[in-house]
Amino acid sequence: MPCALCLQEAELRRSHVIPEFLYETLYDEKHRLQVLSIIPEQANWREQKGLRERLLCDACEQKLSVWERYASLVLKGGVSLTVRQEGNIVHISDLDYRQFKLFQLSVLWRAGVSSLQFFENVQLGKHAEALRQLLLAGDPGSPERYGCFMFGLKHEAGVFTGLIMQPGKVRLSGHIAYRFVFGGFLWAMFVSSHDLGAPLNQCTLSAAGNMAILLRNATDMENLVSFSAELDQMGRAPSR
Structure with missing residues (x-):
């Protein structure tokens, strides 16, 4: 079968759509993840290593893993960054734009080309090919x-990392964005034909x-889609 990224015929790996390191806080004592079914007639089930499917060849898997490694270090405090907080807005500097942006794009693209029902709401259309070409070229x-807003989720003075939610679609200021929740953040990834x-x-x-x-308390959330209204507020944050 052809690899979804390079389109070459190859033996495909069981690839993660949401990278493996982001499941770490969700595993049980046997390193299993419980998946909550959204289909009434289908029971919940357990996965040993998160949600995976045969998607990428080994070479492309390794390509994406470099950006995942960098993102893992960023989210776990493994790289030196400049952080400044003003109220509930945290300003971060010294990120590697190329690596962190490619990590974000890789998650969005994989969700869009995935055949798993968990990602069925991510419909990229022509943007799937545009994203594929960007990723292939690095x-x-x-x-x-294809920018991304990030909301930091807090719970009882700590980071709220124990949740991965099914992605959903929101519309903001004339742009479509897909909402992901993983790694203690809500990620709103924009998909638009204009800047x-x-x-x-x-x-x-x-x-x-x-x-x-923007920092938010996870216990205040009645509906994560309501975060979409706050994306415009983030847009009015002080200029960098």
Whole structure:
């Protein structure tokens, strides 16, 4: 079968759509993940290593793993960053734009091409091919395209990492975005044929490696889709 990324015929790996390291806080004592079924007639089931499917060849799997490794270090405090907090907005500097943006794009693209029902709401259309070409070339593209807002989720003064939710679609200021929850963050990944522009681009990752994250208490959430209203507020955050 052809690899979804390079399109070459190859033996395919059982690839993660959401990277393996993001499941670590969800495993039980036997390193199993309970998957909650959204189909009434289908019982819940357990996965040994998260949600996977035969998607990528070994070479492409390794390509994406480099960006996943960097993102893992960023999220776990393994790289040196400059952090400044103003109220409930955290400003982060010194990120590697190329690696972190490609990590974000890789999750969005994999969700869009996945055949798993968990990702059925991510419908990328023509953007799937545009994202594939960027990933294949290792090109993060412009900060104005396929940007991502991040909300940090807190719970009882700690980071709320114990949740991965089925992605959903939201519309913000004329743009479509897909909402993911994993790794203690809500990620709103924009998919649009036109540039984000101000003020939305003030909070997505810049080419200089700067980004703003809005902090929220996870216990206050009645419906995660309601976060979409706050994305515009993030767009009014102080300029970088």
